Structure formats: C-alpha cells, structure tokens
Amino acid sequence: MNTYLFPGQGSQYTGMGKALFERFPELTQSASDILGYSISELCTVDPHNQLNLTQYTQPALFVVSALAYLQHTQTTPCKVDFVAGHSLGEFAALYASGALSFEMALKLVVKRGALMSAAPKGSMAAIIDVNSDKLLDCLRTEQLHTIDIANFNSNNQLVISGLSDDITRSEHYISKLGGRFIKLNTSGAFHSRYMSTAKQAFADYIDTVAFASMNMPVIANVTAKPHSSTDLKHNLIEQITSPVKWTHTIEYLLAQGNMQFTELGPKKVLTKLVKDIEQGYTPQQSAHPVASQVTSLSPQQKIAHWNAQYGVGSAVKVCQKHAPYHMQSFVTRSHAQLLFGHRPVVYLQGQLGYFALDDLTPI
Numbered sequence: 001m002n003t004y005l006f007p008g009q010g011s012q013y014t015g016m017g018k019a020l021f022e023r024f025p026e027l028t029q030s031a032s033d034i035l036g037y038s039i040s041e042l043c044t045v046d047p048h049n050q051l052n053l054t055q056y057t058q059p060a061l062f063v064v065s066a067l068a069y070l071q072h073t074q075t076t077p078c079k080v081d082f083v084a085g086h087s088l089g090e091f092a093a094l095y096a097s098g099a100l101s102f103e104m105a106l107k108l109v110v111k112r113g114a115l116m117s118a119a120p121k122g123s124m125a126a127i128i129d130v131n132s133d134k135l136l137d138c139l140r141t142e143q144l145h146t147i148d149i150a151n152f153n154s155n156n157q158l159v160i161s162g163l164s165d166d167i168t169r170s171e172h173y174i175s176k177l178g179g180r181f182i183k184l185n186t187s188g189a190f191h192s193r194y195m196s197t198a199k200q201a202f203a204d205y206i207d208t209v210a211f212a213s214m215n216m217p218v219i220a221n222v223t224a225k226p227h228s229s230t231d232l233k234h235n236l237i238e239q240i241t242s243p244v245k246w247t248h249t250i251e252y253l254l255a256q257g258n259m260q261f262t263e264l265g266p267k268k269v270l271t272k273l274v275k276d277i278e279q280g281y282t283p284q285q286s287a288h289p290v291a292s293q294v295t296s297l298s299p300q301q302k303i304a305h306w307n308a309q310y311g312v313g314s315a316v317k318v319c320q321k322h323a324p325y326h327m328q329s330f331v332t333r334s335h336a337q338l339l340f341g342h343r344p345v346v347y348l349q350g351q352l353g354y355f356a357l358d359d360l361t362p363i
Helices: 018-023 025-035 037-044 054-075 087-095 102-118 132-141 162-176 193-206 230-240 246-254 271-278 299-309
Strands: 001-004 082-084 123-128 148-154 157-162 180-183 260-263 315-318 330-333 337-339 344-346 353-356 360-361
Touching: 001 054, 001 087, 001 271, 018 025, 018 037, 018 054, 018 180, 018 337, 025 054, 025 102, 054 087, 082 246, 082 353, 087 230, 102 193, 132 148, 132 157, 132 162, 148 246, 148 271, 157 162, 157 299, 162 180, 180 230, 193 230, 193 271, 193 315, 246 271, 260 271, 299 337, 299 344
Parallel strands: 001 082, 001 260
Antiparallel strands: 123 157, 123 180, 148 157, 315 330, 315 360, 337 344, 344 353
C-alpha cells in the first residue's frame, strides 16, 4: 500500500521548486496571478526576505508540494491508497485527492496564512526526548497553563505553542526533565487557543467553498482518521487551534498493512519523523468489518447503523472474497441503502459498483 505525505511549515528554503516551476509554467503563472506576485521569484530568490513569513510561507509550500505531486504522478505512476499532510500540507493532500482544484486550494491556503499571520503573536518550541505525559505534567506543575501542545510529531518530538514569555520560561523546566528545547522561528502560536480569531474568520471563509468528492482517503490532522465529506470543513477549521496528531496519523496508516510512504515537497522532514514512529510502533489487532458486530440487526437496522456512523466519503477496505480489490482502500460514494429490497449496500468510488456492508471494513 502507498501513502503520499505533504509537509508543513519548516520545510521551505530559498531555491526550492526551480525545476518544478520550469516544468509547469501554466500552473506557476496561475499561482502568481492569484497571489499578486511571482511565486517562482519568492521561492527561488526571495529578494525581500519574505519566504519565512507565514503569509508567504504557506502559499509557497503548497505550490511546491502540489507541483511535486504532479511531477511524481507523471514520472512514477502508482496506485495511491492514502494521502496525508502535516498542518498546511493537508491542503496539498486534499488537492491530490481531487477534493479541491489547484486554484481553490491555493486561495484557501492564502486566506489561512494571512489569518494566522495576523493572529495575536506568540511563540513555539520543539521539545525533544520528553514524552507527552511528562510534558503535560510539567506544564501543570510549573503553572505554565498558557502553553498548549501544538504538534505530536513523533515518539521523541513534540511542539509547544503559547505566550512568548512562558515559552521562554519553559526551557528551564524542559532541561530539568532531560529534554532538549529548540525555539522555532515562527511569528505566532500556531495550533493553539491563541489562533481562535483566525479560526473563526477561516470558518466564515471556508463556508463559501464547495468541495468535490475525495477519490482517495485523506487523513485529518485533528482526528488521525480519514475525513468524510460531512466532517471535512469542520476538521479544517478545528485544525487551526488543535494539535497536529502526526504520530497518531502514521500509526493509523501503519495499522492498515504494509505501507510505503513517499514525501512530496521541498525536503524530507516528514520522512525522518516516519522512521522514528515506525521504530516505536507496535501493531494493534486489526478492526473487524462493522457488519460482523451487528449481525443480529435487520437489513434496515444495518443501514441505519452504518449511516449514523459513516458518512459519504468514508474510507473502507473490501473483504478477501473480492480478490481484485482485497486490502485496497476505497471511498464510499453513497449512503447505505437497500439493493433488490433486501441487501444493505453502499456504492464505492471508481465505478466499482455496490458492495454489501458485510464485505466492508471502515478504516
């Protein structure tokens, strides 16, 4: 199985994307038209030292990641089972899934970056070699209640976010725990309560956007599970003030089977995090098809049970008797319904047709 990964802020560098801009001149020009400045000049030269400013970083990384995806699909075509992005990277993942056009995804990223940049200032820091339980206990004990965990990046890397003075003060206590403290070059307290004004404004903006159906499962940062069409906007709104559950995301993907990860972006930041997570991963017992848990229900009850838990756009696997599709992931294209008056079914992507609920495992 294959998963494409898309990075967030921190992967940018001056000079990135040069070959991609030359390979995709029309999309590059389209991006520049939307932005009102040359995206290639920003990424490759950065003449005004803007690339590390959030309102410029986010569009730049999205464009480079999206073009990297297009190049990869042209040069190395393969079946993609899942896509996932870290924070900002989730929008590149949604573009890859077909849920958003290049232009609309970029417009959302521009709005998101501008709102997050304008939010009240704060700071962030990476915490190395301290687990989340010890960190949370430390924050409580030392009265650092203004600090939130912003990223669960790997087994030995967390990111905290909060008021600048308290982030600075926390370094002493992190050192006492035996951890390393690395101040991050960010302009705000991202993925924390301090982004609430940005979250509300983004909610108003995204409400006007129409999403297409996802043609592959996209893992949400806030749940570490696939988006459904019904919760997609909600998840993207909540992501602004919620922690990025990257460790949980990779563990979820590893639980699906033999998973290969390909990072598409300027650097290999996520690839390094994946390796760390894989080293500490312990396989869990796999889920059983939902229908096997409700075999005593009538067909109508099974349909009601399914529709109450799994919206259109939910990710599923197909059971072994459907040999060509076994262990592949698909996305539902309909609510559960009765076929021929007695068989509970749901329609799957790619014109595969209707499959019985008994033969599907939600993932």
